[in-house]
Amino acid sequence: MRRRIPLIITFVIGLVLITGYFVTRAPFNTLYESFSDYFAIITVFAFILGGGSLLKIHLKRVSSRATDWHYSVVTLVAFLVTLVIGLFKVGNPAGMGGEILAAGSWLRFMFDGVYNPLSATMFSLLAFFVASASYRAFRARTKEATILLSAALIILLGRTPVGAWMTAWMPESLAFLELPNLANWIMAWPNTAGQRAIMIGIALGVIATSLRIILGIERNYLGRGE
Amino acid sequence: MDVTLMLWIDAALTLMILSFLYRDNPFYKFAEHLFVGVSAAYLMAVGFWDHLVPNLLGKLFPSLMSGVVPGAVGRSPDYYYLIPAVFGLLLLTRLIDRWAWLSRWALAFIVGGAAGFNLPRFLDSDFIIQVQSTMIPLVVLDASGNLLWGASFSHVVLVLGVICGLVYFFFSVEHKGVLGHVSRAGIWVLMVTFGAAFGYTVMARISLLTGRMEALGAWLGSIF
Numbered sequence: 332m333r334r335r336i337p338l339i340i341t342f343v344i345g346l347v348l349i350t351g352y353f354v355t356r357a358p359f360n361t362l363y364e365s366f367s368d369y370f371a372i373i374t375v376f377a378f379i380l381g382g383g384s385l386l387k388i389h390l391k392r393v394s395s396r397a398t399d400w401h402y403s404v405v406t407l408v409a410f411l412v413t414l415v416i417g418l419f420k421v422g423n424p425a426g427m428g429g430e431i432l433a434a435g436s437w438l439r440f441m442f443d444g445v446y447n448p449l450s451a452t453m454f455s456l457l458a459f460f461v462a463s464a465s466y467r468a469f470r471a472r473t474k475e476a477t478i479l480l481s482a483a484l485i486i487l488l489g490r491t492p493v494g495a496w497m498t499a500w501m502p503e504s505l506a507f508l509e510l511p512n513l514a515n516w517i518m519a520w521p522n523t524a525g526q527r528a529i530m531i532g533i534a535l536g537v538i539a540t541s542l543r544i545i546l547g548i549e550r551n552y553l554g555r556g557e
Numbered sequence: 558m559d560v561t562l563m564l565w566i567d568a569a570l571t572l573m574i575l576s577f578l579y580r581d582n583p584f585y586k587f588a589e590h591l592f593v594g595v596s597a598a599y600l601m602a603v604g605f606w607d608h609l610v611p612n613l614l615g616k617l618f619p620s621l622m623s624g625v626v627p628g629a630v631g632r633s634p635d636y637y638y639l640i641p642a643v644f645g646l647l648l649l650t651r652l653i654d655r656w657a658w659l660s661r662w663a664l665a666f667i668v669g670g671a672a673g674f675n676l677p678r679f680l681d682s683d684f685i686i687q688v689q690s691t692m693i694p695l696v697v698l699d700a701s702g703n704l705l706w707g708a709s710f711s712h713v714v715l716v717l718g719v720i721c722g723l724v725y726f727f728f729s730v731e732h733k734g735v736l737g738h739v740s741r742a743g744i745w746v747l748m749v750t751f752g753a754a755f756g757y758t759v760m761a762r763i764s765l766l767t768g769r770m771e772a773l774g775a776w777l778g779s780i781f
Contacts, residue, residue: 333658337665344666348673369641370670372613373663376645378604380660383652385597402590409594417602428625431606438602440563446599448567448772449592451765452574458762459578465755475748482752487759507707518753520711521718525750527687528722528743534683541672541679552668553661 338547345545385410413441482517489514561779568776571769613638613645691719718746 344366351363389403389410397403415421422437423429432439465483468476488494494510501509507516543549573588615626616638623630648663650656695716697708724736725743732740 333661337661340662340665341669341672344669345673345676348670349676352677365637366670367674368612369638369644370667370674371608372638372641373644373648373666373670375604375608376648376663377667378601379645380648380651382597382601383649385593387652399586402586405587405590406594409591410598411594413595413598414601417598418605420606431603438599441595442599444563444566445570445591445595448570448769449574449588450596452571452769453589453592455762455766455769456574456577458759458766461755461759461762465759475744478745478748479752479755482749483756483759486753486756490756490760516711517749520714521746521749522753524715524718525722525746527691527715527719528726528746529750530683531687531719531723532726534679534687537675537679538684541676544668544672545676552664 334550334553337553338550342545342547345541349545382410382414413438416441482522485510485517486514489517564772564776564779567772571773575769613642617642691716717742722746 347359347362347366351359351366354360386407389407391397392400392403393407416437417431420427420429420431420436420438422435422440423431423433424435425433429436432442465480469480488497489510489512494514498509498511506512540549544552570588570591573584576582577585610622611626615622615629616635619626619629619632619634644663644666647659648667649660650658651660693712693716695709695713697705697712699705721739721743723743725732725740725747727740730736
């Protein structure tokens with residue numbers, strides 16, 4: 332029962348959605364729409380599960396006084412305070428009926444004052460690591476690394492005013508070699524070719540994996556044991 | 558909220574994260590853990606109000622939700638929505654070790670749903686349409702029948718690029734001889750794609766960094 336029922340659920344849901352996509356008549360189209368709604372709702376519960384899991388892990392770390400447990404207190408306090416503010420719309424000028432991120436609400440403050448600077452700075456850190464990674468790739472001196480970095484450099488310069496300024500002296504007959512034009516050409520043709528090959532490959536992989544899941548051949552998502 | 562206070566919090570958090578460039582330190586760890594807590598709760602709260610309230614609670618208890626869900630007044634409950642409610646609650650049993658096996662039912666719904674959605678969608682948009690878009694003329698002529706060298710060259714690059722890229726992903730045959738050369742050309746095409754993606758990523762990150770530097774500048778401007 333613990334393994335067979337999930338396999339039946341997967342098969343039925345998968346089959347209904349595939350049939351509903353191709354057959355646009357009742358009851359398949361209505362079933363497709365209803366199941367789409369249900370799917371969206373259940374995935375929101377995954378966020379709640381994520382929050383619950385975060386709470387469980389950090390409470391365990393605090394109670395067992397694990398290494399750096401003080402930081403778990405920071406996570407717990409930040410999580411609970413933001414959650415209470417968000418769920419009860421604390422400080423929302425329009426009350427419970429207002430937009431969740433209404434101007435002046437406390438959640439808006441948490442978003443603008445805490446979440447935004449933290450996420451922007453966290454991701455901007457990557458600029459430094461990317462620079463160091465490209466330096467190491469450049470030192471590798473392989474043909475592939477050279478092609479990758481040359482394409483990146485042309486795109487970077489071609490999409491900024493510096494690129495246009497650097498190659499503005501070129502005669503009209505060689506206009507296609509101006510960095511902005513070269514960047515546009517790379518984006519439109521070789522880049523599209525590579526992306527298309529990747530997309531077709533991914534599509535074939537997704538189709539095969541989806542079929543394996545629906546038919547119950549792929550069962551890793553059920554985990555091990557009963 | 559006071560603008561000056563916002564500037565100080567913004568600057569303090571930015572400096573805490575940037576301090577990681579020196580090395581891992583307590584300030585960075587504090588900001589990192591704060592980020593994890595705030596972002597998890599923020600996503601939960603937004604998911605609750607934007608999806609669960611209008612799409613689930615508003616359908617099951619319209620009279621109770623009339624104050625917060627527009628259009629719920631006078632609507633009768635739709636008990637079919639008990640299905641996602643039950644499956645959603647089953648997903649939460651993952652947090653209780655004894656009942657965790659029940660979450661497999663909800664997981665099966667999610668996995669089956671994702672497989673059912675993705676199979677036709679990928680077949681249509683990422684396979685058929687992409688193959689169709691690659692079937693373009695290799696020789697491009699203008700209205701008076703003259704050969705357009707530039708456009709023809711671009712088309713050849715696209716078609717050969719896709720073929721070479723696909724050959725690289727074809728692992729059923731050893732990449733030797735002609736296939737080896739084609740596969741090698743496929744790697745070069747993929748490197749151009751990764752290079753373009755790399756270039757865009759660098760630009761995006763630098764623009765984020767510029768934004769942060771501007772925020773720090775505004776903070777310093779408020780002091781001096």
